[in-house]
Amino acid sequence: MNSNTSAASPARDSTAAESSSDAKPDEVLLTVENLRTVFDTDDGTVHAVDGVDFTVQRGETVCIVGESGSGKTVTSESITQLFKSPPGSIADGSVVFDGIDLASRTEDELTDIRGARISHIFQNPQGALNPVYTVGWQLVEAIQLHRNVDDDAAREDAINLLNRVGIPEASSRLDDYPHELSGGMKQRVMIAMALACQPDLLIADEPTTALDVTIQAQILKLLRELQADSGMSIVFITHDLGVVAEIADRVVVMYAGKVMERGSVYDVFESPSHPYTKALLECLPGHGSLGGIPGSLPDPTAPPTGCRFADRCPYAVAECTVGEQPVFESVGREVQNEGIEHEVSCIHYRSTDDPSVLDQLGSDRSSTPQERPSGQTGGSRDSDTDRDGDGDGDGDGDRGVTRE
Numbered sequence: 001m002n003s004n005t006s007a008a009s010p011a012r013d014s015t016a017a018e019s020s021s022d023a024k025p026d027e028v029l030l031t032v033e034n035l036r037t038v039f040d041t042d043d044g045t046v047h048a049v050d051g052v053d054f055t056v057q058r059g060e061t062v063c064i065v066g067e068s069g070s071g072k073t074v075t076s077e078s079i080t081q082l083f084k085s086p087p088g089s090i091a092d093g094s095v096v097f098d099g100i101d102l103a104s105r106t107e108d109e110l111t112d113i114r115g116a117r118i119s120h121i122f123q124n125p126q127g128a129l130n131p132v133y134t135v136g137w138q139l140v141e142a143i144q145l146h147r148n149v150d151d152d153a154a155r156e157d158a159i160n161l162l163n164r165v166g167i168p169e170a171s172s173r174l175d176d177y178p179h180e181l182s183g184g185m186k187q188r189v190m191i192a193m194a195l196a197c198q199p200d201l202l203i204a205d206e207p208t209t210a211l212d213v214t215i216q217a218q219i220l221k222l223l224r225e226l227q228a229d230s231g232m233s234i235v236f237i238t239h240d241l242g243v244v245a246e247i248a249d250r251v252v253v254m255y256a257g258k259v260m261e262r263g264s265v266y267d268v269f270e271s272p273s274h275p276y277t278k279a280l281l282e283c284l285p286g287h288g289s290l291g292g293i294p295g296s297l298p299d300p301t302a303p304p305t306g307c308r309f310a311d312r313c314p315y316a317v318a319e320c321t322v323g324e325q326p327v328f329e330s331v332g333r334e335v336q337n338e339g340i341e342h343e344v345s346c347i348h349y350r351s352t353d354d355p356s357v358l359d360q361l362g363s364d365r366s367s368t369p370q371e372r373p374s375g376q377t378g379g380s381r382d383s384d385t386d387r388d389g390d391g392d393g394d395g396d397g398d399r400g401v402t403r404e
């Protein structure tokens with residue numbers, strides 16, 4: 001299924017969802033609180049992640065979604081501090097994984113946790129696999145890095161892993177080099193390597209973006225099946241709301257280093273509340289917007305005061321651009337997924353305000369955002385420079401959710 005054509009409502013497989021949530025319901029595996037990650041650059045300090053909070057329960061999938069430059073990749077890399085340091089560093093906050101505060105761990109301690117309990121898969125499997133070693137050699141190395149098994153046992157495990165991720169003739173595929181595999185096969189190998197040590201948490205950063213839609217659907221199905229088998233939790237990074245609808249239990253919407261909205265996939269898709277979330281959904285095929293969201297992300301070296309979306313928000317008022325980010329308000333709609341709060345950071349959800357003004361999106365309100373009062377900080381991000389702060393080095397100004 002083309003993920004970009006079916007995102008109006010979540011389509012998560014109910015069996016997988018039930019199985020994963022049966023793992024250890026309501027037990028929090030990961031708690032990220034007030035996370036602030038910065039990068040010291042020649043242009044100044046990039047505030048890539050600036051006060052992010054979310055939790056991940058055992059057996060659930062949390063999707064972090066937003067445009068390139070929203071800080072979602074840096075958020076995921078901050079969990080095990082995968083970014084290069086310097087220039088990157090965690091300036092504040094905590095990342096508590098199964099009772100362990102990862103933000104205060106040494107590099108050696110984090111190395112023990114990476115791969116053994118928290119695994120990562122990335123967008124580009126070709127770049128992640130070493131072209132001069134066979135996939136079998138690399139799988140065996142991943143297994144033996146964290147488990148004390150001999151070569152024969154590790155090779156046997158490698159064959160079982162390739163079988164598990166759906167690679168046919170696994171024993172002969174072990175002797176293939178990465179260039180002999182298709183893109184989908186390479187991503188399956190990466191997933192096999194990530195599963196080698198039966199992680200509690202899999203962090204998947206745009207793992208299907210480079211794949212065609214058929215292979216993408218196969219990989220998402222595979223991840224759901226593996227999760228249902230193992231009960232592992234998944235943090236899934238994507239700009240594609242179609243993928244979110246396919247795989248998420250919980251959604252965290254990020255913009256310019258901040259969380260704008262969070263809630264169950266059902267609540268966020270059925271009742272999108274933040275203007276940014278609404279605008280992202282409007283960009284999906286068949287949902288109204290042809291040109292993406294007007295404007296660009298703010299300069300991450302000089303983030304604006306108040307709501308960071310104000311320069312692009314058709315509902316911004318002067319109050320939006322002063323002080324701190326608007327506090328999170330419970331949206332208070334009917335909760336379909338008990339236990340997952342639906343919260344939004346927008347002044348129109350305060351008890352003194354009327355959120356129904358936001359229901360007029362695309363009708364009688366201009367899409368031209370309000371101008372900030374003179375003297376406010378917060379220049380726009382230059383979309384042609386590599387200062388998007390998400391650590392992907394692209395700086396491509398990608399709108400993220402666009403028509404294909």
Ligand code: SF4
Binds near residue numbers: 307310326
């Ligand atoms: S109305 Fe104000 S607070 Fe709400 S999203 Fe727009 S700019 Fe932000």
